[in-house]
Amino acid sequence: MSGGDYGDRGNRDLSIAKPGGMGEARPVREGGHEHAAPGGPFLIGEAMTGGYGRGADILHSCTIAVERGEIAVIVGPNGAGKSTAMKAVFGMLNLREGSVRLDGEDITELSPQARVRKGMGFVPQTHNIFTSMTVEENLEMGAFIRDDDFRGTMAQVYDLFPILKEKRRQAAGELSGGQRQQVAVGRALMTQPKVLMLDEPTAGVSPIVMDELFDRIIEVARTGLPVLMVEQNARQALEIADKAYVLVQGRNAHTGTGKELLADDEVRRSFLGG
Ligand SMILES: Nc1ncnc2c1ncn2[C@@H]1O[C@H](COP(=O)(O)OP(=O)(O)OP(=O)(O)O)[C@@H](O)[C@H]1O
Ligand SMILES: [Mg+2]
Numbered sequence: 001m002s003g004g005d006y007g008d009r010g011n012r013d014l015s016i017a018k019p020g021g022m023g024e025a026r027p028v029r030e031g032g033h034e035h036a037a038p039g040g041p042f043l044i045g046e047a048m049t050g051g052y053g054r055g056a057d058i059l060h061s062c063t064i065a066v067e068r069g070e071i072a073v074i075v076g077p078n079g080a081g082k083s084t085a086m087k088a089v090f091g092m093l094n095l096r097e098g099s100v101r102l103d104g105e106d107i108t109e110l111s112p113q114a115r116v117r118k119g120m121g122f123v124p125q126t127h128n129i130f131t132s133m134t135v136e137e138n139l140e141m142g143a144f145i146r147d148d149d150f151r152g153t154m155a156q157v158y159d160l161f162p163i164l165k166e167k168r169r170q171a172a173g174e175l176s177g178g179q180r181q182q183v184a185v186g187r188a189l190m191t192q193p194k195v196l197m198l199d200e201p202t203a204g205v206s207p208i209v210m211d212e213l214f215d216r217i218i219e220v221a222r223t224g225l226p227v228l229m230v231e232q233n234a235r236q237a238l239e240i241a242d243k244a245y246v247l248v249q250g251r252n253a254h255t256g257t258g259k260e261l262l263a264d265d266e267v268r269r270s271f272l273g274g
Contacts, residue, residue, distance in 0.1 A: 121193030131173030
C-alpha cells in the first residue's frame, strides 16, 4: 500500500447513508437542536486529567476531539494513554480535571450507559465481542438500548460486512480476527450512534484485512457518522485522518491534519520510522 491510496476510498457504496440509515449526524439538524453548537467539535474530551481509581494520573490535560463528518485518529507509542483517553471520553474514568462535550452538551458526569443513549458508539480495544454468542446475537446485544425495530439496521450492518451475514449463526469466537472486529464495529453501529469510537479496530489483522477494514470505516464515516479512532498503524491511519493526535505519556505531543503530521519531520522521525 502506498501513500495517498485512501484519497477517494469509500465512495463506491453509500448504501448505509440512505435515508433512514445510520448516518444521522448532520451538521445542522432539521427543526433545530437545543445543544447545537455550530463550529465546535461534535465530540471533545478537553484538557482531561485523571487516572484509574486512586492511582497516579495517566492523562495530563489531554484533548481529543472529532468534528462532524470527519475521521479523527489517535496514535502514539504503547502505554501512551490512547485507550485511557478513549475510556475517559466514554465515561469509564473519573476525571480530576477537564470535560467531555457531545454536540455542545457537557456530558462529563454521565455514565457510559447514559452516553450510549446520547449517541456514543464505542468499540473497546479488548473484549469487544461476546465470543460464545453467535454473530447475530452479538448484533442483537448491540441494539439493547433500542425498543424500536432494529432489523433495518442489522440489514445495513450485513450490507457493510457481508461475511457477517454468511456467518450469522456461528459463534463469534470462531471467526477470524478481522471478522471479529467487524462484529465489534457492527455491534456498535446497532445503536445507531451519532459518533463512533474505535480503539484499534485493526489490531492483530493482516495488512490486507487492515486495508479492507479501513475501507469500511471510511465508508461509514462518509455517511456522516464522525469516527474517533485509535490506531497502531500510524502511517496508514494518518493517511485517512482529517484530524490526528499523537499522544505521548498522557499528553498531546502533536496535533494537526493527517497530512500535516505525515509531513512533520519530528513526527516522521519519532513515530513513522523516518
Ligand atoms: N485498568 C487500568 N488500571 C491501572 N492502570 C492502567 C489500566 N489500564 C491502563 N493502565 C495504565 O495506563 C497507562 C496507559 O495505558 P493505555 O492502555 O491507555 O495505553 P495505550 O496508549 O492504549 O497503549 P497500547 O498501544 O498498548 O494500547 C499505562 O501505564 C497502563 O499501564
Ligand atoms: Mg490501547
